[in-house]
Amino acid sequence: MKQRLYAPGPVELPPEVLAALARPVLHHRTPEYLELQQRVGERLTDVFMVPGHEVLTLSGSGSTAMEAAFINCVPVGAEVLVINGGKFGERWLRIAEAYRHPVVELAVEWGQAADPAELTALLRKHPATAAVLATHSETSTGVLHDIEALSRAAREAAPDSLFIVDAVTSLAAAELTPLAWDLDAVVSGSQKGLLTPPGLGFVWLSPRAWASSRDLHPRFTLDLRKRQGGRQPTTPATSLMVALDVALELLLAEGLEQVISRRTRLNEQLLQGAEELGYRRFAERVSPAVAALTVPAGVSARALVKHLAQRGLVIGGGQDQLADTVIRPSLLGHADDYDVGLLLAALHEALKALAQS
Numbered sequence: 001m002k003q004r005l006y007a008p009g010p011v012e013l014p015p016e017v018l019a020a021l022a023r024p025v026l027h028h029r030t031p032e033y034l035e036l037q038q039r040v041g042e043r044l045t046d047v048f049m050v051p052g053h054e055v056l057t058l059s060g061s062g063s064t065a066m067e068a069a070f071i072n073c074v075p076v077g078a079e080v081l082v083i084n085g086g087k088f089g090e091r092w093l094r095i096a097e098a099y100r101h102p103v104v105e106l107a108v109e110w111g112q113a114a115d116p117a118e119l120t121a122l123l124r125k126h127p128a129t130a131a132v133l134a135t136h137s138e139t140s141t142g143v144l145h146d147i148e149a150l151s152r153a154a155r156e157a158a159p160d161s162l163f164i165v166d167a168v169t170s171l172a173a174a175e176l177t178p179l180a181w182d183l184d185a186v187v188s189g190s191q192k193g194l195l196t197p198p199g200l201g202f203v204w205l206s207p208r209a210w211a212s213s214r215d216l217h218p219r220f221t222l223d224l225r226k227r228q229g230g231r232q233p234t235t236p237a238t239s240l241m242v243a244l245d246v247a248l249e250l251l252l253a254e255g256l257e258q259v260i261s262r263r264t265r266l267n268e269q270l271l272q273g274a275e276e277l278g279y280r281r282f283a284e285r286v287s288p289a290v291a292a293l294t295v296p297a298g299v300s301a302r303a304l305v306k307h308l309a310q311r312g313l314v315i316g317g318g319q320d321q322l323a324d325t326v327i328r329p330s331l332l333g334h335a336d337d338y339d340v341g342l343l344l345a346a347l348h349e350a351l352k353a354l355a356q357s
Helices: 015-021 031-048 062-073 087-098 116-125 147-157 207-211 224-230 238-254 256-277 301-310 337-356
Strands: 004-006 055-059 080-084 103-107 131-135 162-166 185-189 200-205 313-317 326-328
Touching (some): 004 337, 031 055, 031 224, 055 062, 055 224, 062 087, 062 162, 062 224, 080 087, 080 116, 087 103, 087 131, 087 162, 116 147, 131 147, 147 162, 200 238, 238 256, 256 337, 301 313, 301 326, 313 337
Parallel strands (some): 004 313, 080 103, 080 131
Antiparallel strands (some): 185 200
């Protein structure tokens, strides 16, 4: 049975990227690999839209990049504010708690977008906040938080705090301009909008974030200072870097603006088509990376996800309290208009099959 991957990560990969994974393994100390690493670094700068700045690559997941940004920016014991509106806002919370930081939580109802005015009010009550931890595209709810407005609110209410953003699903899927939005750190991963298998994490830090490197947590492999200037203190995931090089070339050849526009259009077509079938969009402010859909009354989201998987079509299911009511198909990977039609046909067939069971 052929598998069709329509999950919000890992995603379906272009054939050129799959072919790159079959190339002979490169040794990381050879001129060939060092040239590739430099090229990947330059291309990541373009995708992150941070000209003149360096994007660091880690062997690990997007969560590895989140943790690295945290321990390289936030002083030991400092109070942080977490915008928590889903599983990945919650992940910021868990990282902060793991390092024993006092946490102020801006709790956002799942499916809703964070309110900048609420962030302003909370920061004014907690002026000692060292960092605001935010999620751009909340994969668990399909919400795209307004990072530009939230960053502006944080800067006005707490100008000395850092603004750190999880862009794991939003990079190359939604507008993201770290310099214009005055962000301090942006993290992402390879297995979503960058069309590469899981295993690479990325961190960009602003000059202000680099300058905050004082009284920081003990760290070894996640010490980002050791990675500045293209240095690799540990063995990199060379084959993944080869695949990433090809994926970035494809994305930049299409044009980042065109890629984002295409992904936004396909996701909206999927949402609209699903609504005609009886599903309802769950997110108040939709992320182009995932179509979070509430299933019709009387249908089990868990059963629907299982039904599709048995037919070779893999989508994301709802998480935690949404497991029985929400599904999360995604066209973030190597997808086009025909995939929209296939997904909608599968969602229609699943409803009919479950109604008869």
